[in-house]
Amino acid sequence: MTMVSSAPRDPRRTGRYVYATAVFLLCAWVLGPLYLLFVNTLSSPEAVNSFPKTYVPEFNFESIEFFMEFAGMTGALWNSIQVATLTMIMSILVGAPAGYALSRFEFKGKETFRILILLTRAFPLPLLALPLAVLFIRTGLDDTIFGLALVHTTLAVPFAVLITFSLFSGIPMELEEAAWTLGCNRLTAFIKVVLPLILPGITASAIFAFVISWNEVFAAAVLTIENRTLTAFLLQNLDTSALHLKFAGGFILVVPALIFIFAVRKYLFAMWGIANR
């Protein structure tokens, strides 16, 4: 009897170990590189190149100071924020109605349409950039925040459509129908009943749009000259720069995006709450 009681382990405890390990690994996967970026940004060039590495920052601001004096940094940062915000707004304005239509209406070629949306991501930008740039130069969209945001919106729309499509599908049609019987029309039912429910999901696709725009280099480098985004301005020059400046530049590119995601994170968590229910 005693033998039997000691032999089988509680499966739930094993499960908890697996869960904890998985959580730990996921956190390490994200936080590890960020921490190394942080430490090396705040280390002197000698420390960055030396071996073994230290894992404690020495708070040397040499690399950061270099970028503070680097001509055009703040302008590029401001351009990046403008383009990313505009991309976010436009991709939601275009993507959300498309997602709603896909989930609520039956129409001819619906499946084809869903595939076609994904096709906008099927062509590499370097292939599209030349004709786009020619068109932009001819129409005057060249080197404008709005023109670049248009391109980034095209890249972000598939995500916006697919995310909002699955969100709308998760909200029972009956809720809307109930609202109609209580005096709402299609629009007011949407605004009063559906919109509050999917707002977190909208935020998620907004974050996607923001990050896509923030990270995009090629179109930004070709389509803007005076109004460069931070990524176009820095990223293509970092790969050939000295190691300590690579770290500092990477840090500068990552931080604003992190701040943005932290600012909107509670909406994101709320969406996962919906998914769990």
Added chain:
Amino acid sequence: MKLKVKLTSAVSAIALSLTAVAVQADVLFWSTQAKPVEEAQAMRDQVLSGADMAVDYQPNDGGPWLTRLNAELQASSGSIGVLGALHGDFSAMDDADLVDLGSMGVASASATFNELAKLGTGDMQYIPWMQASYIMAASKEALPYLPEGADIDALTYDQLIAWAGNIKEATGEAKFGFPAGPKGLKHRFFQGYLYPSYTNGVVRTFASDEAVTAWEKMRELWAVTNPASTNFSFLQEQLLNGDAWIAFDHTSRLAGAFNERPDDFVAFPAPAGPTGRGFMPVIAGVAIPRTAPDMEASKAVVAHMLKPETQLATLRATNFFPVVDVELPGDLPPAVQAAGGAVAKMSGSADANPGLLPAGLGAKGGDFNRVFVDSFERIVLAGQDIRTVLDDQKGKLAAIMNETSAPCWAPDAPSEGACPVE
């Protein structure tokens, strides 16, 4: 009504101020060179600040650089004032798209460079701007392992292999560093160093018996090369962190090591083979696209780049050497002194066998490099039979030469028409 008037005047005021900005816009210097942030900063602060007009220096990757330029050419309306790029970048362009600069009265001191800048046409397509080369560098820790009787300034490939072998034996680690990474310039080693040193040619001798010997040596060298070299693209990093004690790379890609710890490293000429000490100069040039918005301002910038004092400032900023006659001052950065000495010894050595940059290949320059990189990957990394690989790649090389009908360049013997692969 009043509001409407106000709005209209506001809008026109904005439009006016926008056009005003456009009129006084800086000359846009669209470059593939001096790309690292420190060099870009030095170009803006030290080199271009001396020009009479405001210059906006924008360094780019090759892809966006060419795409933007082509877009402006196609739209026949441009914002790029001056182009800065390597000889190879210009030779890939349509010569009608570059303004003839022959009448400007500025040129480099080297007749060879000026001839190359014509890109096979009668006109000066670009003006040589700065030059560099590929050299060897070693950590002083490696010096005690030099094989007996070897002179570091006159090494042979066999001595280099023996040297790296000694280090491997003593430390247990292969410490020769080779730029075989994705952004590494390995193809230049084969085109400008290995082939001229062993076969006295590049195209004609591509699949010769001497070439087989050359690739055998490359295999021997690879056996004592840090296997992580397939990730190395800027050997200054590996010299600084000790992954490589001996390295081959572009002078500006070794500069960081010399500038950071000048007392720890030495620079020396590339090794020699049976047919001499092959080495390759690198030329960057400045050109003006036909769509430049303000031709006079662009020409003024080009003229500014060729002034002796600008050339010295460029040397300090980028570690690329002047192309005009100019006395080098004594207070140059350590990297410039070290590289300058090594290049001078290399080009001045009795057995020097300079190989020129591939010329006349146009847009096929990348394919030409690919032939050498593929051969390296198949022979050295994958261990395939040398003769088989060379005979296989020979066809591709011949096709490129025939398609572009590029004549031979040194050290290959001159040809009538396309350079033949023998």
